[in-house]
Amino acid sequence: xxxxxxxxxxxxxxxxxxxxxxxxxxxxxxxxxxxxxxxxxxxxxxxxxxxxxxxxxxxxxxxxxxxxxxxxxxxxxxxxxxxxxxxxxxxxxxxxxxxxxxxxxxxxxxxxxxxxxxxxxxxxxxxxxxxxxxxxxxxxxxxxxxxxxxxxxxxxxxxxxxxxxxxxxxxxxxxxxxxxxxxxxxxxxxxxxxxxxx
Ligand code: ITT
Numbered sequence: 001x002x003x004x005x006x007x008x009x010x011x012x013x014x015x016x017x018x019x020x021x022x023x024x025x026x027x028x029x030x031x032x033x034x035x036x037x038x039x040x041x042x043x044x045x046x047x048x049x050x051x052x053x054x055x056x057x058x059x060x061x062x063x064x065x066x067x068x069x070x071x072x073x074x075x076x077x078x079x080x081x082x083x084x085x086x087x088x089x090x091x092x093x094x095x096x097x098x099x100x101x102x103x104x105x106x107x108x109x110x111x112x113x114x115x116x117x118x119x120x121x122x123x124x125x126x127x128x129x130x131x132x133x134x135x136x137x138x139x140x141x142x143x144x145x146x147x148x149x150x151x152x153x154x155x156x157x158x159x160x161x162x163x164x165x166x167x168x169x170x171x172x173x174x175x176x177x178x179x180x181x182x183x184x185x186x187x188x189x190x191x192x193x194x195x196x197x198x
Contacts, residue, residue, distance in 0.1 A: 139186030
C-alpha cells in the first residue's frame with residue numbers, strides 16, 4: 001500500500017521508513033515532485049499536523065499523513081513548543097546567520113543558562129487522512145535539556161536532549177535505539193497499529 005508522508009525532511013522519512021515495515025511503500029513529497037512550502041500556520045501541533053495532511057490529501061487525492069513535533073521545556077512554560085523549528089528566527093535573541101538547528105540550540109541553552117530545573121519533552125502529533133477521514137496519534141518522550149551539546153547523530157535538538165532513563169543524548173544514540181523510544185516512534189507505532197488493524 002502506498003502512503004504519502006507529507007514532509008521534506010529526509011531524516012524523518014528515513015526514521016519512519018525503518019518503523020513502517022514492508023507492507024507500506026512510503027513516498028515523500030520529493031517523490032511526488034511537490035516542492036511548494038506546505039502551510040503550517042496554527043498555534044498547536046494538532047492543528048498544524050491536520051492542516052499539512054489535508055493539504056496534501058486535497059492536492060494529490062492520496063492517503064497521507066503529516067506530523068508536527070515540538071520540544072516543550074517546562075521552565076520556559078512549554079516553549080519552544082509549536083515554534084521549535086523557527087525558534088532562533090523569532091523573538092529575542094535571534095540567530096539569523098546560523099543554520100536553524102544550530103541557532104535553535106544556541107538560543108535554548110542561552111534561555112536556560114541559569115535554569116536548574118531542566119525537564120522537557122518531545123511531543124509528536126500525527127494526522128492521518130485516509131479516504132477522506134482523519135485520525136490523530138500522539139507520542140511523547142520525557143527527558144532533560146543538557147548543559148551543552150553532545151553527539152553528532154540525529155538532527156534538530158537531539159544534541160541537547162537526554163531521554164529519561166538514559167545518560168546519553170539522542171545525538172549520541174544509534175538511530176535504531178532512538179527509533180525504538182522516540183516521540184515519533186511512539187506516535188508512529190500507534191499509526192502502524194491502526195493501519196495494520198484495518
Ligand atoms: P517538516 O515540517 O518538513 O516535516 P520540520 O523539520 O519542520 O520538518 P517539525 O516541524 O516536525 O519538522 O519539527 C519542529 C522542530 O523540532 C524542528 O526544528 C526539528 O528540527 C525539531 N525536531 C523534530 N523532531 C526532532 C527529533 O526527533 N529530534 C530533535 N529535534 C527534532
